[in-house]
Amino acid sequence: MSLIYCFFTLFIAFLLCFEQISAASAQCKTVTVDQSGRGDFSTIQSAINSVPSKNGFWYCINVNPGTYREKLKIPRDKPFIVLKGSGQTKTKVVWNEPYLDNATFTSLADNIIVESMSFVNIYNGPRSNNPRVPALAAMVNGDKSFFYQCGFSGVQDTLWDATGRHYFKECYIEGAVDFIFGRGQTIYEGCTIRYLGEMLPPQFVGFITAQGRDNPSDPNGFVFKNCNIYGKGATYLGRPWREYSRVLFYNCNFSKVVYPLGWQAWKSVGKEQTLSFSEYKNYGAGADTSKRVKWVKKLDPHTVGMLTSMSYINSDGWLQSFPL
Numbered sequence: 001m002s003l004i005y006c007f008f009t010l011f012i013a014f015l016l017c018f019e020q021i022s023a024a025s026a027q028c029k030t031v032t033v034d035q036s037g038r039g040d041f042s043t044i045q046s047a048i049n050s051v052p053s054k055n056g057f058w059y060c061i062n063v064n065p066g067t068y069r070e071k072l073k074i075p076r077d078k079p080f081i082v083l084k085g086s087g088q089t090k091t092k093v094v095w096n097e098p099y100l101d102n103a104t105f106t107s108l109a110d111n112i113i114v115e116s117m118s119f120v121n122i123y124n125g126p127r128s129n130n131p132r133v134p135a136l137a138a139m140v141n142g143d144k145s146f147f148y149q150c151g152f153s154g155v156q157d158t159l160w161d162a163t164g165r166h167y168f169k170e171c172y173i174e175g176a177v178d179f180i181f182g183r184g185q186t187i188y189e190g191c192t193i194r195y196l197g198e199m200l201p202p203q204f205v206g207f208i209t210a211q212g213r214d215n216p217s218d219p220n221g222f223v224f225k226n227c228n229i230y231g232k233g234a235t236y237l238g239r240p241w242r243e244y245s246r247v248l249f250y251n252c253n254f255s256k257v258v259y260p261l262g263w264q265a266w267k268s269v270g271k272e273q274t275l276s277f278s279e280y281k282n283y284g285a286g287a288d289t290s291k292r293v294k295w296v297k298k299l300d301p302h303t304v305g306m307l308t309s310m311s312y313i314n315s316d317g318w319l320q321s322f323p324l
Helices: 002-027 046-049 301-308
Strands: 029-033 061-064 066-068 072-074 081-086 091-095 105-107 112-115 118-119 139-140 145-148 151-153 160-162 165-170 172-175 179-183 185-190 191-198 204-212 221-225 228-232 233-239 248-249 275-281
Touching: 029 046, 046 061, 046 072, 046 081, 091 275, 160 248, 179 275, 204 221, 204 248, 233 248, 233 275, 248 301
Parallel strands: 029 061, 061 081, 066 091, 072 105, 081 112, 091 118, 105 139, 112 145, 118 151, 139 160, 145 165, 151 172, 160 179, 165 185, 172 191, 179 204, 185 221, 191 228, 204 233, 221 248, 248 275
Antiparallel strands: none
16 A cells, blocks of 8 residues: 555656646747747847847747857847857857957846857957957846856956856856956866966966955855866966855866966055965865965855855755746
8 A cells, every 4th residue: 555655656757847848848948049040030149139138938949050250249138048059069150359349149038048059259269369358258138047068268357246146057167367256156067177378478376266256144155066267278276256255166176287376465465464375185286275275265164064065056946946
């Protein structure tokens, strides 16, 4: 009798789960972008433009393989978009323009999913003679944004993780100067982070992060969890963009590319006590902390647990509501 009851309970649970998945799928209107004209749209931006203003249902944009030379923008009034490519190396969006308001990809809306595609700003790329200035691959300024197996390529200010709760999983990010910066409340998990020291003058030491927390009560900060840090030359893990900057590297693989001092105070010299730059249980040739700056924060296990838990960005369960 108990076996029958257990089977019946499992069967009901399966039906409920199936209904939830089907309901989520039914809510997601799907269109296809294909450069050859075999889809609903030939450009990604035209597909984004087709999303109704203030839409309340998921709108799925599938992007076929190709290099799309366009500048993309998801406006603030177009939430609930799923932008899905055909693979990080197969679907690329490339642009060639400097400064903070000209990112290859700009996302201003809440509830955004981007998967399996790359964003590149070639303004300071290997074949460029342009002066090195900020040239963004992406700017993310909406709340509840999830990036999965995406690529971000630039030299200076590659990824502007501006504001909001964000989750980057198994992404690839490369650059040389402040190439992950902003005020996001973000977990980077299982990401590959490449320092492009070859793009800078010899003996120049670069910077991976420039986090912008400007108040001790602000919840934002960057958490790098189970990431791989490598490249050529030498780079600091970060410097502060604002006086309460917060960055934690946890259980990451540091190659020898990490500069022994680890961190730079930059414009916060003399006020280092307000900074929260931390490392915990990292490993590899660059993980030796014996020569780190003396003001690096030593976090207790409880605080580390709070920052590395998904509840740091997902306390209200928004990720579980996504059609993943």
